Amino acid sequence: MEAAAAAAAGGGCGSGPPPLLLSEGEQQCYSELFARCAGAAGGGPGSGPPEAARVAPGTATAAAGPVADLFRASQLPAETLHQITELCGAKRVGYFGATQFYIALKLIAAAQSGLPVRIESIKCELPLPRFMMSKNDGEIRFGNPAELHGTKVQIPYLTTEKNSFKRMDDEDKQQETQSPTMSPLASPPSSPPHYQRVPLSHGYSKLRSSAEQMHPAPYEARQPLVQPEGSSSGGPGTKPLRHQASLIRSFSVERELQDNSSYPDEPWRITEEQREYYVNQFRSLQPDPSSFISGSVAKNFFTKSKLSIPELSYIWELSDADCDGALTLPEFCAAFHLIVARKNGYPLPEGLPPTLQPEYLQAAFPKPKWDCQLFDSYSESLPANQQPRDLNRMEKTSVKDMADLPVPTQDVTSDDKQALKSTINEALSKDVSEDPGRRKPFLSYSSTSIEEAMKRGEDPPTPPPRPQKTHSRASSLDLNKVFQPSVPATKSGLLPPPPALPPRPCPSQSEQVSEAELLPQLSRAPSQAVESSPAKKDVPYSQPPSKPIRRKFRPENQATENQEPSTAASGPASAATMKPHPTVQKQSSKQKKAIQTAIRKNKEANAVLARLNSELQQQLKEVHQERIALENQLEQLRPVTVL
Amino acid sequence: MAVCIAVIAKENYPLYIRSTPTENELKFHYMVHTSLDVVDEKISAMGKALVDQRELYLGLLYPTKDYKVMFRKLHNSYTVVMCNPFYNSGDRIQSSRAFDNMVTSMMIQVC
Numbered sequence: 001m002e003a004a005a006a007a008a009a010g011g012g013c014g015s016g017p018p019p020l021l022l023s024e025g026e027q028q029c030y031s032e033l034f035a036r037c038a039g040a041a042g043g044g045p046g047s048g049p050p051e052a053a054r055v056a057p058g059t060a061t062a063a064a065g066p067v068a069d070l071f072r073a074s075q076l077p078a079e080t081l082h083q084i085t086e087l088c089g090a091k092r093v094g095y096f097g098a099t100q101f102y103i104a105l106k107l108i109a110a111a112q113s114g115l116p117v118r119i120e121s122i123k124c125e126l127p128l129p130r131f132m133m134s135k136n137d138g139e140i141r142f143g144n145p146a147e148l149h150g151t152k153v154q155i156p157y158l159t160t161e162k163n164s165f166k167r168m169d170d171e172d173k174q175q176e177t178q179s180p181t182m183s184p185l186a187s188p189p190s191s192p193p194h195y196q197r198v199p200l201s202h203g204y205s206k207l208r209s210s211a212e213q214m215h216p217a218p219y220e221a222r223q224p225l226v227q228p229e230g231s232s233s234g235g236p237g238t239k240p241l242r243h244q245a246s247l248i249r250s251f252s253v254e255r256e257l258q259d260n261s262s263y264p265d266e267p268w269r270i271t272e273e274q275r276e277y278y279v280n281q282f283r284s285l286q287p288d289p290s291s292f293i294s295g296s297v298a299k300n301f302f303t304k305s306k307l308s309i310p311e312l313s314y315i316w317e318l319s320d321a322d323c324d325g326a327l328t329l330p331e332f333c334a335a336f337h338l339i340v341a342r343k344n345g346y347p348l349p350e351g352l353p354p355t356l357q358p359e360y361l362q363a364a365f366p367k368p369k370w371d372c373q374l375f376d377s378y379s380e381s382l383p384a385n386q387q388p389r390d391l392n393r394m395e396k397t398s399v400k401d402m403a404d405l406p407v408p409t410q411d412v413t414s415d416d417k418q419a420l421k422s423t424i425n426e427a428l429s430k431d432v433s434e435d436p437g438r439r440k441p442f443l444s445y446s447s448t449s450i451e452e453a454m455k456r457g458e459d460p461p462t463p464p465p466r467p468q469k470t471h472s473r474a475s476s477l478d479l480n481k482v483f484q485p486s487v488p489a490t491k492s493g494l495l496p497p498p499p500a501l502p503p504r505p506c507p508s509q510s511e512q513v514s515e516a517e518l519l520p521q522l523s524r525a526p527s528q529a530v531e532s533s534p535a536k537k538d539v540p541y542s543q544p545p546s547k548p549i550r551r552k553f554r555p556e557n558q559a560t561e562n563q564e565p566s567t568a569a570s571g572p573a574s575a576a577t578m579k580p581h582p583t584v585q586k587q588s589s590k591q592k593k594a595i596q597t598a599i600r601k602n603k604e605a606n607a608v609l610a611r612l613n614s615e616l617q618q619q620l621k622e623v624h625q626e627r628i629a630l631e632n633q634l635e636q637l638r639p640v641t642v643l
Numbered sequence: 644m645a646v647c648i649a650v651i652a653k654e655n656y657p658l659y660i661r662s663t664p665t666e667n668e669l670k671f672h673y674m675v676h677t678s679l680d681v682v683d684e685k686i687s688a689m690g691k692a693l694v695d696q697r698e699l700y701l702g703l704l705y706p707t708k709d710y711k712v713m714f715r716k717l718h719n720s721y722t723v724v725m726c727n728p729f730y731n732s733g734d735r736i737q738s739s740r741a742f743d744n745m746v747t748s749m750m751i752q753v754c
Contacts, residue, residue, distance in 0.1 A: 295728030302729075310738040313729035317741055325726030 292326035
């Protein structure tokens, strides 16, 4: 038996803290102390009613208060106690479970014996720890547990319950109904349903057989003890039996479970890690966390867990609380959790455990929590800034309505959903995959918002907004200018000046030439020649040359004009066509500027006109097509009417 | 209250049959089958809107209040079963404990 136990210990032990071997006396003492501490706390802190009921040693957590008192009673310096607390793992997991407590006690014993506070110290045999508090019935001294009883076994971990539970399964199925309350095993780790805890089962089988041989009787006695939910820890007499019967624990499992469980007492509680995992899976199936997964999608997904269809069907029945054929996030988590539990060997409960109820899940794990976790993990997402904002909105509203049933919360979140709808619906469906690519939906979900914004921003810059065809034609001056100038154009060959151009200043260099005379000037060019200024030379040119040419010279004229009464207009249509004589260099530079501006404006005008032209042509084509279509229709209708 | 409850599929085969064990079950099965004829008859007589037909289903053969309640419960349970994606239409309804429980509650309690 020892060999079996040791072998199991060796096989099951990972690289965690070494298994703690206690003698019978130590077992007794420790369990008593533990029960006291646990009992003093009324069943363990932070435990739900089911766990409080199962105060059987190894299942409850000792309250920090009594434990602290007890430690102080050991009369060790505070520093040592701190060390001990750390070493035993209580700080790591945040509570004093049986394992932690026992380790701590052993360490206290070691410290009291003068050994350094180390894990190694507890490997050797030690006297029992001594506590000075009256609560503990004075000094608790036991005989030197030098001899190692044949029942030397490992510290019973909280999970011993599970093992006994498993044995129940093997021995008789009667106990199955107890399973939900019985099984204190931490919720299975957050690995996918196909996670196999081989060492666990391996350890179980060996230890089970050993334990069976040892104490079948106390085991039987134990069951009724555990059964009544309201039972507090029994008398010390039964405890050792229970301990011995419920021995079996491999530290590796404990370690795993410590990592995974915040409430190791109950398999139906979802840990943070698991929750995160479930949420990720949910997102891979349905990017919007406040929406549903349809039945068929869920079916495909859960079928991968390789559970039988009836079982899956039953799990669905349990988890779909509102019976709508779809799974919301809490329902999904519950279903997933049940599947995981089932894969790990737990029989399915008769009803949905309270910790898996959607209301409970929504309240216990409000969105902010796992949003933050997700943000941490999705650090690479660009719009991380946006995400918190968006999801914070969701959080707030969902938290507000958390008190209500899931349905109302869904309504609330649907409001939020609307707010995010535009960003959500986009590229998410394409990213539905069950791989690490599941992160992408989340990323793209928020990144699309940025992309869209960018896209929207991009649009305007590219081609300049084209004037509406109708508008341009109807209201702009272009048409007028198109058609009107055609008349004068014939006369004067002047292309319609760009809309921006006011009447051209008189090309004449006379100071008194008004701009309004520009066009008429063309005809009056010769008369302009009358003007007397050196630049007048340009004037005579204006008449005969064509408009473009005149335009070309406009800037030149303008340059010359600048000298004279400078006009605001660029004066393109000035009559002056002769090359301005750069008699004065100032003039030339000014002319250059004028030329450049004129060129620019001409180009603009050209562009506008070209656009107009293309639009008109397009319209023409369309109209043609319409006409053709109408004619066809007419033809089709004609024979009918004729007949 | 009920001696025998049966859910018949569209193709006239039973999806679910349960009767009180004391009676001759076969007799019930026959009765169920013959009652299908009555149902068909009633359906063909009514060519109206779907809603009416549904009401009729509930009160078709036994328009008494009790049975209406029972039928309604049955229908609801059946709908829930259908919502389960793991239930394929046309399967026997054997996995749904909720349905079983509901039916049990409706059957005559014969000890």
